Amino acid sequence: MPRWITTAAAITALGVISPAVQAEPLKIAIIESLSGPQTSTGRLIATAAEYVIDQANADGGFNGEAIQVKEYDNAGDTSGAATKFREAAADGAHVIIQGASSAIGGQVTEDVRKHNIRNPDNPIIYINVGAEAMELRGKKCHFHAFHFTTTAPYRTVPLMQVMSEQGDLGKRVYSINQNYSWGRDMETAIVDNADRFDYQVVDKVLHEVNRIQDFSPFVARIKSENPDSVITGNWSNDLLLLMKAVGDANLDITFGTIFMDQPGNVANAGNVAEGHYVAHSSNIELLDEAGTEAYRKATGHYPVFIEPTTLNGVGLFAEALKKVNFDGGDIDVNEIAKAMENTTFDNGLGGMHVRKADHQAVIPIVVSQVARDVKYPVDGTELGFKPIKTVAGEDAIYPAQDSCRMRRPE
Amino acid sequence: MEFLIVSTLNGVIYGMLLFMVSAGLTLIFGMMGVLNFAHASFYMLGAYFAYTLSGLFNFWVGLIVAPLLVAIIGMFIERYMLRRVHAHGHAHELLLTFGLVFIFEELIKLFYGDFPVNYQRPDYLNFAIFNLFGTDYPFYRVFIGLVALLMFIVLFVLLTRTRVGMVVRAAERLPDTARALGHNVPMVFLGVFGAGAALAGLSGAVAGAFFPTNPNMALELGVIVFVVVVVGGLGSLAGSLIASLLIGVFSSFAVGLDWSLASLFGLIGLGDWANGLGGLVTMPLSSISATVPFLLMLIVLLVRPAGLMGSKN
Numbered sequence: 001m002p003r004w005i006t007t008a009a010a011i012t013a014l015g016v017i018s019p020a021v022q023a024e025p026l027k028i029a030i031i032e033s034l035s036g037p038q039t040s041t042g043r044l045i046a047t048a049a050e051y052v053i054d055q056a057n058a059d060g061g062f063n064g065e066a067i068q069v070k071e072y073d074n075a076g077d078t079s080g081a082a083t084k085f086r087e088a089a090a091d092g093a094h095v096i097i098q099g100a101s102s103a104i105g106g107q108v109t110e111d112v113r114k115h116n117i118r119n120p121d122n123p124i125i126y127i128n129v130g131a132e133a134m135e136l137r138g139k140k141c142h143f144h145a146f147h148f149t150t151t152a153p154y155r156t157v158p159l160m161q162v163m164s165e166q167g168d169l170g171k172r173v174y175s176i177n178q179n180y181s182w183g184r185d186m187e188t189a190i191v192d193n194a195d196r197f198d199y200q201v202v203d204k205v206l207h208e209v210n211r212i213q214d215f216s217p218f219v220a221r222i223k224s225e226n227p228d229s230v231i232t233g234n235w236s237n238d239l240l241l242l243m244k245a246v247g248d249a250n251l252d253i254t255f256g257t258i259f260m261d262q263p264g265n266v267a268n269a270g271n272v273a274e275g276h277y278v279a280h281s282s283n284i285e286l287l288d289e290a291g292t293e294a295y296r297k298a299t300g301h302y303p304v305f306i307e308p309t310t311l312n313g314v315g316l317f318a319e320a321l322k323k324v325n326f327d328g329g330d331i332d333v334n335e336i337a338k339a340m341e342n343t344t345f346d347n348g349l350g351g352m353h354v355r356k357a358d359h360q361a362v363i364p365i366v367v368s369q370v371a372r373d374v375k376y377p378v379d380g381t382e383l384g385f386k387p388i389k390t391v392a393g394e395d396a397i398y399p400a401q402d403s404c405r406m407r408r409p410e
Numbered sequence: 411m412e413f414l415i416v417s418t419l420n421g422v423i424y425g426m427l428l429f430m431v432s433a434g435l436t437l438i439f440g441m442m443g444v445l446n447f448a449h450a451s452f453y454m455l456g457a458y459f460a461y462t463l464s465g466l467f468n469f470w471v472g473l474i475v476a477p478l479l480v481a482i483i484g485m486f487i488e489r490y491m492l493r494r495v496h497a498h499g500h501a502h503e504l505l506l507t508f509g510l511v512f513i514f515e516e517l518i519k520l521f522y523g524d525f526p527v528n529y530q531r532p533d534y535l536n537f538a539i540f541n542l543f544g545t546d547y548p549f550y551r552v553f554i555g556l557v558a559l560l561m562f563i564v565l566f567v568l569l570t571r572t573r574v575g576m577v578v579r580a581a582e583r584l585p586d587t588a589r590a591l592g593h594n595v596p597m598v599f600l601g602v603f604g605a606g607a608a609l610a611g612l613s614g615a616v617a618g619a620f621f622p623t624n625p626n627m628a629l630e631l632g633v634i635v636f637v638v639v640v641v642g643g644l645g646s647l648a649g650s651l652i653a654s655l656l657i658g659v660f661s662s663f664a665v666g667l668d669w670s671l672a673s674l675f676g677l678i679g680l681g682d683w684a685n686g687l688g689g690l691v692t693m694p695l696s697s698i699s700a701t702v703p704f705l706l707m708l709i710v711l712l713v714r715p716a717g718l719m720g721s722k723n
Contacts (some may be wrong), residue, residue, distance in 0.1 A: 035516060037626045040524035179697050207665075211700035213621060213630065214658075216425040216551075217665035220416045221696075223545055238524070240622050250538065250546035264526035268622045379528065389572065 012327045020256075023328035025065035026095070026321075028053060029072055029088035031108060033100045036076030037210075040236075040263070041100035041306060045129055046071055047299050048310035049097050054298070056318045064328040076100075078107040085111040089124065094333050099130025099149065100307060102182055106136060120409070123333045127317055129310040133181045134401065137358045141404035144337055146354060148313025148361045149306075150281060152185035152233060153398040155365060157193060158391035159256050159279035162198045162367035163229065166388065168254045168277070170228020173199045176218065176242065177233050179206035186233035186258075194285075197400065202227050210237050215245035216232040223251055235259035240268050247272030260385075262305050266370060267379030273370045274383060282308030283387045286374050289347045292376075300374060312352060312363065316345035334409045349390055357400035362393035412543045415663045423551045425658025426558035427617055429651050431631055432638040433561055434609030440645025441582045441602045444492060445500065447507035449610055450632035451514040454672045456480045456611030457618025457627060458522055461529035469532045469619070477611035484607025488600050511628065516578070526624035550620055557616050560611065562651055569647070578602060637703045641710045643717025652718055664699040666676045 030049055033042035033252045050069055057358045067172050070091065072084035081104045088096060098108045109126050116123040126145045128136065134151050163169040167249070175190040177183030187204055194201055202225040204220065212218075219242075234242060239259055246253055247269065260401065261279035284292055284302055295311075296302050296376040303311060326332065341359075352363045367388050374384030459479050460472035487510065518659040531550055538546035552567040569575035580588040581598040589595050614627075621627070638657060641647030670693055675683065691693060 037629055039519060039625070043524055180534060206697045208698065208700040210626075210630065213634075214420065214427075214661070216420040216424070217417060217662040217699075220420065220545070221666055222415070224413070237624070237626070248546070248548040248551075262525075264622070265526070266625070267528035268526050268530075270530065381528075 001344055003251040004138055017382075020237045021063040024135045024326075024331050026062045026067045026331060027091065028067060028069045028095045028097060029084075029091070029093035030069065030097045031072045031074050031081055031084045031088060031104075032037055032098060033076040033104070034071060034073035038076045040098045041130065042076075044305060044307050045097070045099040045310050048128070048303065048307040049314045051295060051298055052311060055319065062321050063331060074098075074104060076104075078104055081107045082098050082111060085115075089115055094126060094336075095125045095127060095317070097127045097310075098127060099128065099310065102131040102133035102136065105131025106133065106140060109136055109140055109142070109145045112144055113140075116142075116144055119250050123337075123409075125333055125337055127313055130306050132185075133186050135181065137360050138401035138403040141358045141401075141406055143359070143406050143408050144333075146313070146317075146337075146340060146359045146361070148316070148363070149309050150363070150365065150396075151360075151398065152182065153189040153192070154360075154396055155258050155279040156186065156189035156231070157196075158365040158367050158389075158396045159231070159258070159277060160190075160193050160197045161391065162279075162389045163254070164199075166369075168229060168275075169197060169199060169256070171199050172202045172225070172229075172255075173229040174222055174225060174227035174230045174253075175201055175204040175232070176222070176230060177204075177206055178209045178238055180283055183209075183233055186231075190231050202300060207238075212238070212241070215241045216249070217249070217324065218242065219245045222246065222253070223249065227253060229254045229256055231256040233258045235262060236378075240265055243269045243272055243276070258290050259305075260370065261368075261378075264379060266383050267381050270381075271383075274372070276370050277367060277388075278370070278385060279365055279367050280308075280385075281363050281365060281384055282312065282349060283368050283389050284308070285368075285374060285385065286366065286390070291348065304378070308347075312345065312347040313361065315347065316340065316343055316354070316361070319343050319345045350392065352393065355397070355400065358404040358406065360397070360400070362397055364393050365391045365396045367391065413666055416542060416545070417666050418659060419547070421659030421662030422655060423555045424662065425655035425657070426555040427613070427654075428634065428658060429654035430554070430558040430561055430613040430616070431610060432635045432642075432650050432654060433558075433565060433647065434606035434613075435635055435639055436642070436645060436647055437609065438603055438606035439639065440647070441578055442599050443500070443582070444503050444603070444605070445507070447504060447632070448487075448510040448514065449507075449606070450635055451511050451629040452480050452484060452516060452607045452610035453614040453617075453631060454623075454625075455483065455514065456614025456626040457529060458518060458527070458614075458622040459611070460615035460618060461527050461623055464619075467662045469535075473612070473615050476615040479610040480611025480614075481604040481608035485600050485604040487607075488603035492603070493596070493599075505689065505718065511632070511698055515625055515628060522625070524625060526622040529618050529623040531619040545624050554620060557612075561612070562647070565609075565647060634703055637707045639717075641703075641707050641717055643714075643720030646717065646719035646721070649717055649719030657706060660702045660706060661699050664695045664702045667695050669695045 030046050033045050053067050053069050061067050074081040074084050105128055112124050112126040128147045130149050132151050175187050177186045191201055255276035257278050266273050292302050320343040323339040324335050341354055344353045350364045354361050367387035369388050370383050371386035372382050374386050377384040431453050438446050456476050459476035463472035463475050491531050495506050537549050539549040540547050577593055581595045585595050638653045642653035
């Protein structure tokens, strides 16, 4: 159910009074999977995004008004997202935040692009905090889309680099991924970096997404190649079941993963998870304690999984808002977009900014290992994510794709 | 040889799991004619109840009490929902249970959260039963297979060799005659539905500790369970068992075999040409292993429309 969050009371309490009655409030639409199988991701994104906006409102809002946030439930599919996009546009949204699923991301970014062509005076910004497909930064890139999450090569290179430095990558690498755009991007990244980190891809498998209950046949196949490590972009059940199946067979293989930090993974995998790697865009162990405690106080839990990415992305957006001033008049979305291009935001691990060529955020990548001696154990276990190394964004990022031809407004 | 043995073993155990979940569905359809879409939701409820109970008491209490709780929910649904729409025909029963799927899914999220819960088997069940070509084989997989086998034997004997089974079959085949002979037919149906739900609950309690217990588990298994029932022949218990094993073994072998259409062309010397085509032609079988059950269903429906053991062939 959509819900406008007004913090007008908080603002009045702080003594900030709206200068003009006519001021246009900034409207943000969160179009997320708030029901259906992807709720676990969508809900976290909405929580983190609202946390940042609430803080911005506590600091006085924008344009003399509280920033308005409204949740739209896309129910986890593209047609739902398209419907909700039309609703949000009709409600006068200036900004759309979305993250769960690249397929939905593709739908939203295209809808935004078409809307902006038809309504050049009333454009919308798309803030992508979770869709990792390369295509969104390539063929589908456009001026009003900002990508604050990484992509397959962006995470794979630091992951491989650190695993190789730690001596856990080995010479024989097994690639197993999901058979859709993301998994294919991962497989390409794993194959492409073989010479750089001196390994051999002994076998590569693509399997269906979240359809397989029993991974033991895949374990039999992995075992026959005798790999040192398995690199996978699998998420949710596909990662959990794969790890458990390998653990049950008692094979000594190190996993290099992208989504190990999804809540529930470590608890369900148990001790099997220990020693495996994950490459993520932030690690709570490295963050300032005051910030993480404040987050826990407001939301009931520490920032995990996709929440830090969302906090960073929406955080940069909120920072950019401080650079534009419409004096309580009409909001010019293009000005905000330009300000976002020129904003540097400290995400606690270093500065992050947006690359102008394709609007991919340049963010540092943390490579962590599941270990016992951590400050923040997860899922009620003794295990947590011990940061091994932070790789600077400039060293990790992939080159902008030629397929991105961005047309900028004058 | 190693491939053959390991794949067969993996396939058979997975097949037994599928049978365990679909047995209740077969029972309900075979004896009542109700196509229960919410069956996999009962499976999920079983896993979650067992999770809660194993936290409060222990694993075995969960294993025994969870199916009973699910049976009570099942009987409630039969008595107060399904029976009301029964007169309107199968479509209404189907739609009703279809709606229940979503309600159960969101209810579970409401009470247990969006993420998988930490439902684990006890440590003393966590050992390797034997070592096969250098790979440990977990005991719990064998345990799942044994529970399924036991379930089949009990059900089969109960339905075909006892008085209870006779009454149940009579109530399904000739409800009016059964009623005339003094049997309480609605009560029989209530019991059958409860038993079917309990079977799903039991399989959830057993399998949930091996696979993750999460709000999507009904969705993940829901479709495949229907495939099992259709391939086996609607309502046939033995058919379900055969279909489950077929699907399990075929899926398992499909993963290990890197066959593609291109390799088929290779046999007649057109391999290079086919590989050059790319796309679907070079897609290895392992990438579409989860599609194997549906392919099997298609073939069975074309050849034997009533399923392998269906009575109307």
